[in-house]
Amino acid sequence: MSTAIKSTSRDRLYDIVNTVVLLVLLLVVAYPLYFVVIASISDPKLVATGRVLFWPQNFSFKGYMEVVNYSPIWTGYRNTLIYTTLFTLISVLVSLLAGYALARKPFPGKTAITAFLLFTMFFNGGLIPTYLLMREIGLYGNPAIIVLLGAVNVTNIIISRTFIKSSIPEELYEAASIDGCSHFSFFFRIVMPVSQALIAVLVLFAAVSQWNSWFNAMIYLNDEAHMPLQMVLRDLIVSQSALSTASNTDSMGGDAAAQIYLVESMRYAVIIVSTLPILCFYPFVQKYFVKGVMIGSVKG
């Protein structure tokens, strides 16, 4: 009797400590995100002087107005939408097709092709040889490189192979092929519909990685008109030198301090604007996260 009471009070203490740990971690992660949101809709001067900490102060959308009027953002937005759509399509389809082929029973050259693909996971040419090569074959400066470079992710092929192998038995294909079904129609009529969870995960990862990428654009693109959103962002919120030219200098007259506050406010706003699509997606794809990581961790 007494031990039972002791253990429940011990457990209660554990629960309290446990909840405190979770709440602390929650706050530490959430506050910077929350602060960006409230800072973006508060009066720029109050933000810069430290008056905005917990709640928005003197609602102001000046930062957003600056973003709306800054045209490179929208060019970048458009480019990124195009790049992300094409990259995701190519990447997911190529991974699924290859994953399907490798999930089928042995055929001549299967082992060799698998090894050929796997080797690229462990060794690559490196930045400079890749760069020189792209120059030599004329892809330098061509936006196509953004959607093609990195479109084949061998990890995704392996994930697809493992998933398809475990969810679609070879016998099903054999039965279908007796009825005259080709690999091609089997793939589109059976494999694609059955692999929805897999496709969701692949789309999610491909889209996010392309939406957030800037490095290849920095290395391989030379035309401002082709730059993705993240490159515009980099100029706006990372490179200090871009700050002075980022917003329209004559809109504020000669008031230098107000101008600086406004630029700061614009930086908060642009973070929100550029992350919005991901934030909109987030609740819908969240249920696939765990599945995605777990599928990814199972190596064939």
Add this chain to the structure above:
Amino acid sequence: MDTASRTGPKDKKQTKSLGFRIWQSRELYLFLLPAVALVIVFNYFPMYGITVAFKDFKPHLGIMGSPWAGLKYFDRFFDMPMFSVILKNTLLLSFYTLIASFPLPIILALALNSTPSQRLKKIVQTITYAPHFISIVIIVGMLNIFFSPSMGIVRNILSGLGLMDGNLDVLMNASSFPHLYVWSGVWQTLGWSSIIYLGALSAVDPALHESAVIDGASKFQRVFRIDLPLILPTIVILLILESGTIMNIGFEKVFLMQNAFNLSTSEVINTYVYKVGIREAQYSLSSAIGLFNSGINFILILLVNQVSRRLGQESLW
């Protein structure tokens, strides 16, 4: 004619003639074609480009036509004063990252797994996974804004509490770079890294917990005597795999965080390759540095994979 018709089908039956099997699988080759073609162009062609590291590369001669230079550029790299600096910075940042970012996701996963409140669990998961999806550009932008010398929130809070006055100099300070780099990384990856442990925890047999409760084990004991030991294999494997990437510190974040003041701690191998190669156009030298790095990475991955295989766990391939 006669013999052919007699032996033909028999041969096909015995060996299922190679040509026939290839023809039978023709669709599968077609399925693999896009992946193989892209890998050839974007992965294998550049591997051929590695020869630049052993050549005196002249742009007008191309990769093929440039004359061989042997190990000249490797020797030059090892003799450079920067060699030890970037090697040290790379290793320091990697080890620091590994040590700082490893324990917290495990603690988070254990805490999430043992909380009785499903609602709290859901909220914590939603929020802590989110930073994983934020781009590196924005993370570094946020650091720059928060730690801005005269009007960042960190400076404002510290001076509001009377802990400092004047300007905050962490962004222009070489000694604070590693801390900023590592802890912002912990902030970003904490939640996402915990998923794999949560997965391992969900595989723990509830019967173990039930019988432990009957034996009078407290919650604390159950977490540390049942949950933790059962996810230990996962922890060990992830730790081993992580250590295989020790020489491969990500380029993007370090590069974006670099400024003229913190280079003495923030110049790592990958950023140096970029500067020497693309900005200064010393292609052969930077290829040699890059090859040195990817060679070590390759050996490390092989090593790490051997170790995890020895431990009886699944290996990478």
